[in-house]
Amino acid sequence: MAKIRRLMLPEQPQSIDPLHLAKNKEHIEGFLSLDSLGRLDEILLDNGGQVQYSLSFDFDASGICLIESKIGAKLSVKCQRCLDSMGIEIKKSSILGVYRNFDEFKKLKNDYEPFQLDEELIVVKTLIEEEVVLAIPLAPMHADKNCVKGMAAKALKKTKKRNPFSILKKLKNDKV
Numbered sequence: 001m002a003k004i005r006r007l008m009l010p011e012q013p014q015s016i017d018p019l020h021l022a023k024n025k026e027h028i029e030g031f032l033s034l035d036s037l038g039r040l041d042e043i044l045l046d047n048g049g050q051v052q053y054s055l056s057f058d059f060d061a062s063g064i065c066l067i068e069s070k071i072g073a074k075l076s077v078k079c080q081r082c083l084d085s086m087g088i089e090i091k092k093s094s095i096l097g098v099y100r101n102f103d104e105f106k107k108l109k110n111d112y113e114p115f116q117l118d119e120e121l122i123v124v125k126t127l128i129e130e131e132v133v134l135a136i137p138l139a140p141m142h143a144d145k146n147c148v149k150g151m152a153a154k155a156l157k158k159t160k161k162r163n164p165f166s167i168l169k170k171l172k173n174d175k176v
Contacts, residue, residue, distance in 0.1 A: 014123065014124060014125070015121040015122065015123050015124065016028065016055075016121060016122050016124055017120055017121055017122075018057055018065050018067055018098050018117065018122055019065050019098075019117075019120075021057035022057040022058050022059050022065045022066065022067075023059075024057075025056075025057065025058050026056075026057050027054070027055065027056045027057070028054075028055045028124075029052075029053065029054040029055070030052075030053060031050045031051065031052055031053070032050060032051045032053065032124075032125060032128055033049070033050055033051075034047040034048065034049045034050065034051060034073065034075070035047040035048070036125060037051070037125065037128070037129040037132065038129075039129050039133055040129070040132065040133070043077065043133070043136060044075055044076060044077060045076045045077060045078055045085050046076040046085075049073065049074055049075070050073065051071055051072070051073040051128055051132055052071065052072045052073065053069070053070065053071045053072075053128050053131075054068075054069070054070040054071075055067055055068070055069055055070075055124075055127075056068040060097075060109070062107050063107075064097050064098065064099070064104065064107055064108060064109075064112070065097075065098035065117075066095055066096065066097060066098070066112070067095070067096040067098060067115065067127075068093070068094075068095050068096075069092070069093065069094050069095075069096055069127070069131055070091075070092070070093045071090070071091070071092050071128060071131045071132060071135065072089070072090065072091045072092075073089070073090050073132065074087060074088075074089050074090075075087070075088050075089075075090060075136065077136065077140045078140070079140060079141050079142045079147060080139040080140060080141050081141045081142065081147050082142065082147045082148045084142075084147075084148060086140060086141075086142050086146075088136070088137070088140055090132065090135040090136065091135075092131055092132075092134065092135035094113050094131065095111065095112050095113065096112065096113050096114075096115040097109065097112030097113065097114055097115060098115050098116075098117050099114060099115070099116060099117065100116070100117050
């Protein structure tokens with residue numbers, strides 16, 4: 001097994017060449033502030049905090065450039081049931097299969113997430129932002145026991161519902 005070189009840069013790279021990094025089996029890790037990820041502005045209630053990321057580069061047996069991506073963050077989102085704030089922790093690992101054309105795309109294995117390389121360089125922030133967006137649940141919700149509306153719905157189910165026609169039944173019985 002080849003030894004992986006770690007890039008420990010004093011400053012995080014803005015753009016990377018995944019093919020070059022894969023040739024050298026390099027690894028990049030770092031942090032990005034949530035407020036620098038513009039696509040999250042409408043999703044997050046609070047954009048304070050950071051996303052931790054780790055990117056490892058390699059080629060598979062068929063010559064496809066791979067990016068093993070790992071991200072983690074604590075986010076504040078809106079519960080879609082009660083509309084109150086809730087915290088979620090995301091941890092996402094994926095293997096991105098980099099392709100430039102249709103022939104390379106056809107070589108991708110099913111367990112690779114396709115990543116089209118339009119230009120020679122990838123903007124790290126854009127890649128991480130995309131991974132975070134994909135990791136956030138479509139409809140985040142508190143667990144029933146923690147959700148105000150969930151608790152209210154359970155309380156309503158437990159209370160005995162009064163029949164609105166019970167008065168009519170009583171009037172009918174009184175006349176007979």
